[in-house]
Amino acid sequence: MDLALDAVDRELQARARDFTQQVLLPLEDECEEHDGLTPASAAAAKQAVLDWGFAAINHAPEDGGQGLDLFQQLLVEEQWGHATGALWDIPWRPSIPLAAGTEEQKERFLRPACRGERRDAYAITEEAAGSDPSMVSTTARRDDGGWVIDGEKWHVTSGDVADFFELHVHVDGDATKATVFLVDKNTPGVRLVRTPKYMHTFVFEHPIFAFEDVRVSDDRILGGIGGGYDLTKGWFVEERLMIGARTVGASTRALDLSLAFAAERVQFGRPIVGFQAIEFMLADMAAELMAAKSMLYRVCWQAARGNADRKQLHALASAVKLVCSETAGRIVDRAVQIHGGRGYMREQPVERLYRELRVDRIWEGTSEIQRVVIGNELRKRGHGAYSDWV
Ligand SMILES: Cc1cc2nc3c(=O)[nH]c(=O)nc-3n(C[C@H](O)[C@H](O)[C@H](O)COP(=O)(O)OP(=O)(O)OC[C@H]3O[C@@H](n4cnc5c(N)ncnc54)[C@H](O)[C@@H]3O)c2cc1C
Secondary structure, eight states: OOOSOOHHHHHHHHHHHHHIIIIIGGGHHHHHHHTSOOHHHHHHHHHHHHHTTOTTTTSOGGGTSOOOOHHHHHHHHHHHTTOSTTGGGSSOOOOGGGGGSOHHHIIIIIHHHHHTSSOEEEEOOOSSOSSOGGGOOOEEEEETTEEEEEEEEOOOTTTTTOSEEEEEEEETTOGGGEEEEEEETTSTTEEEEEOOOOSSOOSSOOOEEEEEEEEEOGGGEESOTTOHHHHHHHHHHHHHHHHHHHHHHHHHHHHHHHHHHHHHOEETTEEGGGSHHHHHHHHHHHHHHHHHHHHHHHHHHHHHTTOSOHHHHHHHHHHHHHHHHHHHHHHHHHHHHHTGGGGGOTTSHHHHHHHHGGGGGTTTSOHHHHHHHHHHHHHHHTTHHHHOOO
């Protein structure tokens, strides 16, 4: 069993690390101070994504993506996860369900999105529908040979910079006909309701949008009527693994910063790293990081090699998201403690990480929902997905 990265993956990892250091990290202070980037910085960052070859790492080259497998995507996203301000979201990754589109849909949505000419936002959540998407009340009904959509979507990440939505709706209000529609943001009837402020600083926003008598044609149905959950599940698997990657990257940075600070900060006549209370916190951070990272790499490796069927991968991705995000929460909490009062200052990356990692236990399914998924797997197929090593 060889756990070493090959030369191609090592080069990719190094390129992602350089991109983070040279492009993303220099933007952190601006992002924090201005709650986002100036148009000039945003345009320069976008150009850098193209120049460095990081546009749409998750899509096939024939659609304009980089064609990276899930293991390679993890190597890249782990590096980007070091950055605060959610700057990792600057390199666009059009959602994976777009690959299920027709040739015409790919031409209109996916390929321009891979080139950076368009941007998507995935809208499922509503005021009354969060963990339980069967509560979605956004509907599509037949009218005049097309469809009329009505509803409201919450927390639409990147909705401010997106120009189209993957909109999860129920056809005729029937949850068994959950369907994803591709809706241009400039379609009459699409309205920005408001742009709430959140705990974290995020390079983009998470607005609320209303869809009022929005008329679209048949060719805006992605997949098919009733195929919504399957598409959304595919999106969840990929996003949950990438949350694992980014939270491991963020945890690594928190540990790096804490080690450096503890070695340099002197109290009671010696560096605080010499106090066992501090050293033990660092030891727990390192050991827990290793456990989370090992699991993340193993599952992404399996996924990249097709060593897990779809259902198993869904169950494994939930475990990865649960463990990596919860571990990151503990690691960054200790990082703030080690930094003392400085750890509470917004100018310090550990403070920003502390706020920013909190959402990783909530979005793309809360930690409780990940446990529900894992529990389902245990009930239906036993614990083999988690305990076997084949
Ligand atoms: C910053 C941010 C960005 C987001 N971006 C997007 C986006 O781009 N697109 C999108 O569609 N959504 C997005 N979301 C929504 C996110 O996915 C939901 O917030 C999340 O799924 C939880 O739903 P909820 O907020 O309605 O909480 P609820 O479902 O109301 O849950 C409340 C509490 O009850 C618990 N709970 C619920 N059901 C169970 C159960 N069966 N067993 C045990 N506990 C349970 C939950 O774990 C939680 O602790 C975003 C959210 C945030 C905060």
